[in-house]
Amino acid sequence: MSRDRQMIGDCPKCGGNDLACAYNHFESNELTIDSWEHKCPDCGFRETTAFRSDEEDAKPEDVDPHICPYCARSRS
Ligand SMILES: [Zn+2]
Ligand SMILES: [Zn+2]
Numbered sequence: 001m002s003r004d005r006q007m008i009g010d011c012p013k014c015g016g017n018d019l020a021c022a023y024n025h026f027e028s029n030e031l032t033i034d035s036w037e038h039k040c041p042d043c044g045f046r047e048t049t050a051f052r053s054d055e056e057d058a059k060p061e062d063v064d065p066h067i068c069p070y071c072a073r074s075r076s
Contacts, residue, residue: 003022003023003024004022004023004024004025004075004076005020005021005022005023006020006021006022006073006076007019007020007021008020008021008038008071008073011040011042011043011045012045013040013043013045014040014042014043014045016040016042016043018040018041018042019038019039019040019045020038020039020040020041021036021037021038021068021070021071021073022036022037022038022039023035023036023068023075024036024037025075030053030054031052031053031054032052032053033050033051033052033053034050034051034065034066034075035048035049035050035051036048036049036050036068036069036070038068038070038071047070049069049070051063051065
């Protein structure tokens with residue numbers, strides 16, 4: 001389990017500067033999960049997306065799970 005978190009600022013809900021973008025990677029046997037979370041500590045705004053390797057049908061081919069679907073940054 002690795003964790004990668006960056007402050008990206010500019011909350012879309014309250015305009016605050018503390019919006020954080022967090023990336024999580026989980027791997028075990030056949031399953032790989034890449035998840036992204038945007039969270040604002042000021043207003044509680046939160047959005048998450050998870051890419052699971054066992055849900056290939058739900059994942060379009062052109063989506064890269066290593067790029068944030070919200071701010072388009074790559075995992076570090
Ligand atoms: Zn906010
Ligand atoms: Zn992001």
